[in-house]
Amino acid sequence: MHQLIIFNPTIPIEISDSGHIFLRVRVNGSEPLLFGLDSGFEQTAITTKQAKALNLKLYGDTQTTGGGENTEDISFTKDVSFDLASVNFKLKEIGVLALDFPAPAPNKVIGG
Numbered sequence: 001m002h003q004l005i006i007f008n009p010t011i012p013i014e015i016s017d018s019g020h021i022f023l024r025v026r027v028n029g030s031e032p033l034l035f036g037l038d039s040g041f042e043q044t045a046i047t048t049k050q051a052k053a054l055n056l057k058l059y060g061d062t063q064t065t066g067g068g069e070n071t072e073d074i075s076f077t078k079d080v081s082f083d084l085a086s087v088n089f090k091l092k093e094i095g096v097l098a099l100d101f102p103a104p105a106p107n108k109v110i111g112g
Helices: 048-053
Strands: 013-014 021-027 033-037 045-047 059-065 068-084 086-098
Touching: 045 048, 045 068, 048 068, 048 086
Parallel strands: 045 086
Antiparallel strands: 013 021, 021 033, 021 068, 059 068, 068 086
């Protein structure tokens, strides 16, 4: 028998002065990290700095394009667990790149 369970968590968001949306996400059991919500980005990504801090194993160094004419260095990491407002999921692969863009407040750091 199939049982339908409706789950409607409350997901707190932070919005920057420029209108960008950010979420707090735990990665592999980390403290909550600030992740930008970007519907135009093809893949979930974490900053290189944060990936190294979490000792994630990187592979596949290459280049990517996207925002403008510049290229960015990108690597990948596998089997990463996420916890977003008590919703837990695991992704087989995520991108790892600099992600140097402004946080919603000057004293905050972007994790992904």
